Amino acid sequence: MTRVHDMGGRFGDGPVRPEPEGAPVFAEDWHARALAVTLAAGALGQWNIDMSRHARERLSPKDYACFSYYEKWVSALADLLVETGVLTKGDLRGFSENGEHPLAQKALKAEAVQAALAKGGPADRPSNRPAAFEMGQAVRTVRPSANRLVDGGHTRLPAYAAGARGRILKRHGAHVLPDSNAHGLGEAPEPLYAVVFPTSELWAAPENPADEVVLDLWQSYLEPA
Known part of the structure; x- marks a missing residue:
């Protein structure tokens, strides 16, 4: 997520206004x-x-x-x-x-x-890459948020979480690595984790500092904290 679409946590775009319950699935x-x-x-x-x-x-x-x-x-x-x-x-x-x-x-x-x-389209796959992190372990996301295989390529690590410190909440097994799969380089499955971050790690002035954010992140996005 290195392009204009990577809007998470960005200021100036106005409030998020959820649609009322019962609204049509398709507006048009x-x-x-x-x-x-x-x-x-x-x-x-x-x-x-x-x-x-x-x-x-x-x-x-x-x-x-x-x-x-x-x-x-x-x-x-x-x-x-x-x-x-x-x-x-x-x-x-x-x-x-x-x-x-x-x-x-x-x-x-x-x-x-x-x-x-x-x-559906399940993305879990067998992998020969062993899990590098344990439940509860402190980790930090790599910085900057960028595809390490293709310059300017696709990645699922949002920019607002780059360099943030969190902890492993859950292991999801091994899944297709989007950074490789999006560019025809093969599925390259690797371990996927649910990582929990305090909002204070992600934003300078979170509205609710006690809140936490959980992101599903691939092993290559993480390093020991």
């Missing part, structure tokens, strides 16, 4: 279609969830600041479709030729959607 009809086409395109198997997240992060700062949530999804999806060769820019403009697409047989049919969603 096209939001549901944006979600549906994103899931359907992902089912073609040309990218993984980390690549999809990274595509949204790579939107220009101007677009990211102006687009709504699902506008970000649609714009990033268009980039992925072209980058992976699934479609051309001409296809997106409606200038495609007739004929069956090479990936047509992988299309997610309506009758298969419920089962696909129920199956």
Whole structure:
């Protein structure tokens, strides 16, 4: 999380206003279609969830600041479709030729959607990397928050937590490392931990100093405190 989207704890963006209970899941009809086409395109198997997240992060700062949530999804999806060769820019403009697409047989049919969603996409994997930290152990996150494999690449360590001191709350086993998976470098699974931080470690003037924040962080994001 090294780009404009890394907004956690940033001042000046105004208060977070939760939607009232009972509000519609989708504020507009096209939001549901944006979600549906994103899931359907992902089912073609040309990218993984980390690549999809990274595509949204790579939107220009101007677009990211102006687009709504699902506008970000649609714009990033268009980039992925072209980058992976699934479609051309001409296809997106409606200038495609007739004929069956090479990936047509992988299309997610309506009758298969419920089962696909129920199956999910588990990210836990076997790993030959042993856990380096014990329950309750004091740790510190690496600084700066950056991908150590790809310059400017995707990472799940938020900037506001870089260099913060916390303790291991729970071990989740080994999971796919997004920093590698987002860039086609393999899943590279490694231990994942729930790490608890006092808010005073994260922000200079927390509203409730006694509060704690729990983050799920990969082993390579951590070092002994």
